[in-house]
Amino acid sequence: MKLMFRYIMKNKLLMVFNIIGLFGFALVELGIPTVVSSMIDDGIAKQDIAYILWMGLVLLGLALLGSAGTILLCYASAKISTNVARDIRDDIFSKSQTFSHAEYDKFGISSMIIRTTNDVFQLQQFINLVLRTALLSPLMIITSISMTLYTSTSLSAVVGIAIPIMLVAIVIMAAFVKPISERQQKYLDRLNQVSRENLTGVRVIRAFRKEAYEVERFHASNKDFTKETKKIFKLMSLSQPSFVLLLNLAVLGVFIVSSHLIGAGSLEVGQMVAFMDYQFHTMFSFMLFALVFSLYPRARVSAGRITELLKEEPSIHNEAVDMQIPAGKEGTLEFDHVSFAYPHTDKLILHDISFTAKRGETVAIIGSTGCGKSTLIQLIPRLYDVTRGSVSLDGIDVRHYDLDTLRNKIGYIPQKTILFSGTIADNMRFGKHDASHEELEQAAKIAQAYDFIMDKPDQFEEMVYEGGVNMSGGQKQRMSIARAVVRQPEIYIFDDSFSALDFKTDAALRARLKEVTANSIVLIVAQRISSITEADRILVLDGGEIVGCGSHKELLKNCPVYLEIAESQLTKEELEKWTR
């Protein structure tokens, strides 16, 4: 509520229009019965045709005024709600760009997408509804209560009784609906999950001849879901007729009370008629109000999710410190007793890691899944910050660099390639925004991407579709490498980046890469031993600790973990060749 209010208040002028519009609407809704009542009391009773015609003109005026009001209302509410949605989205997205990996991990990408799109859309619709209808009810209630009081105090008592009954009924209904609705949602999720599994597993299901079994599994979930759905719809369908019944009974109450009042001469028939109309409109707008606020819990969930995102503080800050590169430290990357645990956890993923890499060296990191290899290299561009110890580049702690300057030194090729929609050239210029065409060609050739790019109809101007769906895995990986090469970075980081390449391309690419990386630091994270045998140094990670460091040959001799990995990947003869 606070969130919505804050953003709505950015549109003060429109809000004024909105309220003026609401007044216009209330004016007709309540004005028409008043005029009609005076037609009956003063026109018909006094047989005054001129008065009736005059009142007819007043009605026309009211209708025009009221409709102008509602159109204004419609304009203002649409404008405000879409503006609010736009502003919230802008703020969310700008915020997201300040997040570091820790925050992305915390929320999860799909959840962040939903918060930026669906949740905001939910709020937009809710706000529109509130502005158009819910705000009306307080207005209607106040105006019509004063009008009913003005007409007759004792008649107002009837309305006074009906409204609390309605309120109680709504609350009871909501209490009943909520648990059923939650159960229904759960069954729906389950049903959708079975469907999803049926689609992803179509080959397995067919191969194991489980078609009938799956139909049965689906049928069971379907049954649960349908049962709850029926319950909820039946319960909800009680509300409308009950409301109408209550309204009608209130009308009867008005009839009985007014008969006495008219008998006593303290009420006119026209007033009674008007009163019934007020009552109808009041209770009707009350029901709308209740309806809108039955939607509030859902909007509140969305608002809560958005607020959570907006309030999140990025864990990595840009705190550049002016520092001189210490003598003799140029071109070195140093891990000094680095330990790391993911934010908000105690478990150390990396423990006391120390090593140095110099310009022109290739350092490989190997170990089983979950040993912390990928985490280790993510500390260099500050995707995460170390928990203890320090990572320094050119003798300066990475935390003391300006973030852009630091990352500009690094060519990071992640495990999973992400390309952006745009041309191939656009994607490569990601690495260096002012790269010339020659530079792009050069990088593409090194990354073994040149041939397939030239094979595309539009070559470097070929469009890459969202997520790079029009490229094969290997092509994407080569694009990603080319993108890093364009940058001519001081450090290359390959995180298992050759996995989608066939052997020939892999070999050619490595050979060409050597030319450009001669003056850089190269870090390679690998799964397969065959791809790192030539590294200057290999770090063997196990359980977040370095358990071995040396060349391939050395490690085979003195590192049992490395030997174990080697045995699982290489054949006996190959192993013998190395150890001989």
Place this chain on the structure above:
Amino acid sequence: MDQIKTKKHVFSCLFSFFKPYLPPLIAGFILILLSAGFAAAAPVTEGLITTQLTSDAMDLMSGTPGAGIHFEYIFSVVFVLVGLYLANAACSYIYNFCLTNAIQNAMFDLRDAIEKKLQKLPVSYFDKHAYGDILSRITNDVDTLSNALQQSLPQIINAIFVIVFAFIMMFTINVWMALIALVLIPGTVLLSRFIIRKSQRLFQAQQDALGNLNGTVQEKYTGFSEIKLYGKQKEAIEEFQAANRQVCQHGFKAQFISGLMSPLIAFMTYLIIGSIAVLGAVNAINGVMTVGNLQAFIRYIWQIFQPLSQVTQLSATIQSSVAAATRVAQILYEEDMQEQHTSESLANAKGNVSFEQVSFGYSPDKIFIHDLTFRVKSGQTVAIVGPTGAGKTTIINLLLRFYDVTGGAVKIDDVDIRHVPRSELRSNFGMVLQDTWLFHGSIYDNIKYGKDDATEQEIIEAAKIANVHDFILSLPDGYQTFINEEGTNVSQGEKQLITIARAVLADPSILILDEATSSIDTRLEKKLQNAMQNVMEGRTSFVIAHRLSTIRNADLILVMKDGRIAEQGTHEELLRQKGIYETLYNSQFAEEMD
């Protein structure tokens, strides 16, 4: 023309699901009719009181002797009214119950029918259509349809009856005034058609803009690492804002224009009420009409206005539900897999497999596999190697008859596999895929998937052969551990072991293995290789191979290239040939051989 035909199809398709539930549906409609009738009778009856009160009040004012309120009369009318109101409410309750039952039962049947259909569609259907698209049809679209029917069907029927009755009553009160009120109907229809036509385009534009925004957000969030590493935050924000502006603009237009509908209808209603009030009042003065009837008349107009504006607002719901129904019906009208088998049987095959001059294309005009011939004897292991797109997976597709050959024949034990029912053919196969597929359920049930009537002993035995028994026991709930949706509680490698156990339990004579290419735990890999060895023993095995050890141990290596078998033979034979295999082998393992 074409479109009408499909629309007709859609409706007849939908109708077929409602057919079994016609009695409650019709009962519901009749009750709606009754309830609308009771609702329509109320205002005139209420008018009786007003009229009585008016004349009583006039008598009182003019001091007629014996004047006073006729309470007995009023109370008797009130009594009738209570009856009317209660009857109306009762009818509403019951028709909602009837319709909810009918609609939800029909939707239940519809979902089941789709599920059954999915199991009958050829695999090619799933390959040709995007997974997200099919999923959205069987989940979102059915949901949209169900909600729309539930909300709009009773409302529309009710609106029609209420309007018709209200007009009947109005005509009985005063023909001329009723005719004026009647203007409301064509007015609303024209108005709403105009606005719907306008807003439809705007809604489409809004939808497109939203789609574009979603795409942008998706891309920027999934690529957040790159954006950071390459310092592109500012550009990302600018791009996002541009997309966001579009959504805001189109969203406003769509909302504003479609929102105009109800004020405009209201305006018409106000005008009509105004003219009726004037005319009615004049009539009342002239004694042609009672005050009670005037009041009733005005209430009838309100009674019409309400459902009228409700129904026009339903148009968006109806449109989207028709679209949803069309997409659902499209699935139901897809053609089933064809079965044309002869009397030959393959119930317990030995596992001699031969491909005889097989040719095949995923579309008939593009033959992809050419003249593929090879023979495998029972118990042998075949390793299929070659670059991506060379046709390795296609061989598996043909073996299991996910697709049928275009030319030539695949034979098992000398029986053409097209001559036996698919399920009989597949009873001879076990399969372990690289993308492990486990469903949301316990590990126990997931293994049991391989054999319906397996005993616990058999399941544990299979898990032991697959090298996964110890791992399962190490989990807190053992065999009853649930695999959650993302399968995050069990690693990729362990999942593969479980699928191997599943295949072991099925005890097939022919086994299909798709080796994982990358990224599994090196220690697990050893377990996996052993498990694979165990399961391949004594079975004809087809392995899409990436591991040197698997390839070397194979009885037959098929080197695929561009849909052909470039070379075939054992490891030694192929090395001697000094062809593609030799180059491949050397480039892959060159470093290791140095």
